[in-house]
Amino acid sequence: MIVGASASQYVVQIVTGLGSAAVLFLISSGLTLTFGALRIVNFAHGSLYMLGAYLAVSLREPIGFSNGTFWIVLILAGLGVALAGVVLEVFFFRPIYRRPLLTQLLVTFSFVLILAGIVRSIWGAEGESTSVPPFLGGGVKIAGGSIPTYQFFFMGLSVAVAVGLYLFLYRTGIGRMVRAAVSDPELLGLSGVNVRILFTGVFAVGAFLAGLAGAAVTMQGLSGPDIAVRAVILAFVVIVIGGLGSLIGAFVASILVGLAQDLGIIWVPEATLAIVFVVLVVVLAIRPQGLFGSRVA
Amino acid sequence: MNIFAAEDLAAVIGRAIAPDAVNAAKAYVDTLNQSGGMGGCNVVLDVVEETFGDVPACLRAYRDAIQSKKYDVFFGPTNSACMFALPELTTAAGYPVLSGIAADHQPYLENFGKGGKYAFHPSVSTFMEGRAAARFAAENGWKKVGIVAPNYAYGQDAAKSFREYFLKLVPDGEIVTEQFPEFDEDNFTPFINQIAESEPDGVFSAYFGPFIVPFWKQWKAAGLEQIPTIGGLIVLATFEVAQTSPGDIPANSYGYDRAPWQLLEQTPVGQIQTEAARAANPDSAPIVSSFAYQMLNAISMTKAFVEQTGAADPEAWKALVEQGQFAFDGAYQFAPTPVNPLTHMGDNCAAVGLVGSDDTLPVPVTYDPSTFLMSCMDDVLTQEEAAQLVDRDASEITQEALDAYQANVDAARTAREGKWNGTPATPPS
Numbered sequence: 001m002i003v004g005a006s007a008s009q010y011v012v013q014i015v016t017g018l019g020s021a022a023v024l025f026l027i028s029s030g031l032t033l034t035f036g037a038l039r040i041v042n043f044a045h046g047s048l049y050m051l052g053a054y055l056a057v058s059l060r061e062p063i064g065f066s067n068g069t070f071w072i073v074l075i076l077a078g079l080g081v082a083l084a085g086v087v088l089e090v091f092f093f094r095p096i097y098r099r100p101l102l103t104q105l106l107v108t109f110s111f112v113l114i115l116a117g118i119v120r121s122i123w124g125a126e127g128e129s130t131s132v133p134p135f136l137g138g139g140v141k142i143a144g145g146s147i148p149t150y151q152f153f154f155m156g157l158s159v160a161v162a163v164g165l166y167l168f169l170y171r172t173g174i175g176r177m178v179r180a181a182v183s184d185p186e187l188l189g190l191s192g193v194n195v196r197i198l199f200t201g202v203f204a205v206g207a208f209l210a211g212l213a214g215a216a217v218t219m220q221g222l223s224g225p226d227i228a229v230r231a232v233i234l235a236f237v238v239i240v241i242g243g244l245g246s247l248i249g250a251f252v253a254s255i256l257v258g259l260a261q262d263l264g265i266i267w268v269p270e271a272t273l274a275i276v277f278v279v280l281v282v283v284l285a286i287r288p289q290g291l292f293g294s295r296v297a
Numbered sequence: 298m299n300i301f302a303a304e305d306l307a308a309v310i311g312r313a314i315a316p317d318a319v320n321a322a323k324a325y326v327d328t329l330n331q332s333g334g335m336g337g338c339n340v341v342l343d344v345v346e347e348t349f350g351d352v353p354a355c356l357r358a359y360r361d362a363i364q365s366k367k368y369d370v371f372f373g374p375t376n377s378a379c380m381f382a383l384p385e386l387t388t389a390a391g392y393p394v395l396s397g398i399a400a401d402h403q404p405y406l407e408n409f410g411k412g413g414k415y416a417f418h419p420s421v422s423t424f425m426e427g428r429a430a431a432r433f434a435a436e437n438g439w440k441k442v443g444i445v446a447p448n449y450a451y452g453q454d455a456a457k458s459f460r461e462y463f464l465k466l467v468p469d470g471e472i473v474t475e476q477f478p479e480f481d482e483d484n485f486t487p488f489i490n491q492i493a494e495s496e497p498d499g500v501f502s503a504y505f506g507p508f509i510v511p512f513w514k515q516w517k518a519a520g521l522e523q524i525p526t527i528g529g530l531i532v533l534a535t536f537e538v539a540q541t542s543p544g545d546i547p548a549n550s551y552g553y554d555r556a557p558w559q560l561l562e563q564t565p566v567g568q569i570q571t572e573a574a575r576a577a578n579p580d581s582a583p584i585v586s587s588f589a590y591q592m593l594n595a596i597s598m599t600k601a602f603v604e605q606t607g608a609a610d611p612e613a614w615k616a617l618v619e620q621g622q623f624a625f626d627g628a629y630q631f632a633p634t635p636v637n638p639l640t641h642m643g644d645n646c647a648a649v650g651l652v653g654s655d656d657t658l659p660v661p662v663t664y665d666p667s668t669f670l671m672s673c674m675d676d677v678l679t680q681e682e683a684a685q686l687v688d689r690d691a692s693e694i695t696q697e698a699l700d701a702y703q704a705n706v707d708a709a710r711t712a713r714e715g716k717w718n719g720t721p722a723t724p725p726s
Contacts, residue, residue, distance in 0.1 A: 005494070006494070009490070009491075009494050012490045012494075013487055013490055013491075016486050016487045016490055017487065019484075019486065020484055020487065023484070120307070120308075120309075124308065124312065127508060127510055127511065129510055129511065129514060129545070131544070131545070132514075132518070137518075138518065138520070139518050139519055139520050144494075145490050145493060145494070145519070146493075146518075146519045146520040146521075147486065147519075148486060148515060148518035148519065149518070150518070151486060217483065219514075220483060220484060220485075220486075220511055220514055220515055221483060221510045221511025221512075221513075221514045221515070221545075222483055222511065224309075224310075224481070224508075226309075226481045227481055227483060229481075230479070230481050261487070262487035265476065265487050265488060265490075265491055266491065269474075269475065269476050269477060269488075269491065270448070270477050272478075272479075273479055
């Protein structure tokens with residue numbers, strides 16, 4: 001018995017927590033990327049995640065959700081959201097990059113409501129879900145518990161995204177430019193790089209990742225368009241704990257938050273969400289810039 | 298006779314809840330007006346958007362309606378938290394309020410002093426659903442029970458009602474785990490892990506309608522189908538997800554419901570209400586939203602009040618109810634529905650049944666009617682317990698009134714004897 005539960009119970013919750021962390025990372029990686037490069041507090045990021053989920057639900061009908069077509073649905077949903085992201089960035093967010101934080105919050109939060117309204121008018125307010133492709137069906141027995149197989153898929157997908165983003169940022173020329181934009185976008189612009197297009201590209205990648213995450217989680221079912229708000233709040237908690245703009249920080253913080261959330265169910269089942277915010281407050285008290293953030297933003 | 302209600306017309310929690318219920322109510326009012334209205338008065342039912350989830354906005358809508366002095370009667374909203382706060386507002390302004398879609402009786406009883414005077418309950422409540430589920434669990438021999446409920450007013454009230462009544466019925470029973478995920482939670486697996494660890498005989502899950510789908514999917518994926526679960530309000534016409542993946546529903550899934558149409562279409566008044574609701578919502582027919590019956594019952598109760606007192610005077614309505622003889626033509630009974638003089642609650646019923654599939658229905662997920670266990674208020678709440686729960690001096694109600702009410706209850710019980718369980722009018726296909 002370890003603090004109110006058996007060791008096997010802890011093992012099961014830790015594995016499940018890693019599954020939750022994986023989804024959190026998929027959402028927050030795009031958010032931290034766009035914040036790092038564009039310095040915009042994008043509250044609509046959760047809505048892009050929600051949009052990916054609903055696109056996947058619609059694409060499932062004509063394409064199917066078999067072992068093969070499932071991948072096509074994921075990619076197309078991600079690309080659809082990336083396209084929506086480009087529209088948002090070019091027409092609505094670009095003009096507010098240099099505006100005060102409050103303006104950014106208001107504009108991006110407006111899109112939370114606008115996108116929720118659009119989704120409600122197209123898909124209705126009810127929850128939706130896709131079926132689980134055969135290769136992800138059933139559960140994996142661990143320590144006496146059974147973890148749905150798709151949770152391991154979430155973990156694998158998030159590791160693949162983390163590695164892919166790392167290689168992109170640190171092993172490609174465009175990645176170097178993105179990192180330079182994070183450090184000093186004006187200097188990068190003076191060196192002849194088209195920062196506008198670069199920013200649009202970064203925003204599209206962030207939106208793609210949010211859409212991909214949304215499409216993936218339809219396997220476990222959605223409660224409705226309101227998932228956008230909860231998702232963006234948790235994603236912000238992750239990137240603040242990890243350090244704004246830090247990909248490694250988002251990865252580590254996702255694990256921290258995912259585990260805190262799921263282990264919190266053992267300790268205080270009535271207030272699991274509060275545990276997450278306790279972690280946030282403690283981390284910020286010790287390192288105000290977040291675990292991997294730099295002191296000067 | 299002008300009636301006001303604010304409902305979730307935007308269908309935030311599903312089309313089958315407020316929109317279908319309001320459609321049915323308006324159609325029922327039209328039918329009523331064609332046959333003379335209420336006591337000779339034409340009835341107008343105005344329904345506005347309540348902005349579901351925004352309780353202050355919901356209360357503001359009612360406050361504006363009260364200030365307009367245009368309305369005689371108020372029907373409750375869709376959101377339970379708004380309904381809980383509403384009687385204080387309407388009673389202070391001197392208007393009667395009847396519960397409609399939302400009805401959480403236990404907090405209402407415990408706060409009767411705050412506006413309960415002019416509040417009347419023609420609809421079935423979370424309290425009744427919890428008790429009906431507890432009775433089902435007890436009759437099926439459950440001893441160790443897990444609870445998982447959304448962490449907001451509805452979920453907490455349903456869990457409280459289930460827990461208290463189950464432990465009363467099964468004194469050696471045990472609630473082995475209680476989990477309260479956030480309302481919009483999609484990832485139930487960590488909560489399911491905790492439930493599985495506690496090895497319950499069954500699980501009461503206060504998730505309802507579309508919100509239960511993620512829970513079901515993850516429950517099945519966790520390989521826990523052998524453990525029976527009772528979820529909420531399974532048959533909602535908007536339950537579209539069930540059309541695309543009915544295979545996601547685990548075996549041994551039961552549902553509690555405040556008005557399963559397969560049962561209500563059998564009572565004389567229920568039959569009329571069912572036809573009105575089907576005509577108003579032809580896309581869903583033969584399915585009728587459980588919430589349509591709640592609003593239709595509110596109209597029926599209002600009609601009885603107006604016709605028996607000749608006015609829309611809440612003081613006269615209160616006096617009538619508290620004399621113990623008041624009963625109205627409701628959908629839940631085969632005789633007039635008695636209204637408890639102490640609590641102002643109608644003797645309505647909730648059911649629990651096994652979830653099954655019927656491809657002939659517009660939404661193929663339904664109950665197996667042969668498995669229904671219907672529990673009425675008089676089955677699960679004694680007068681002594683009601684007196685303990687309600688926040689008022691029980692001696693305000695005379696023994697004559699209580700006797701008159703009991704006579705009505707006895708008549709209702711006699712009339713429904715052998716009518717429901719196992720004798721569905723619409724056999725499963």
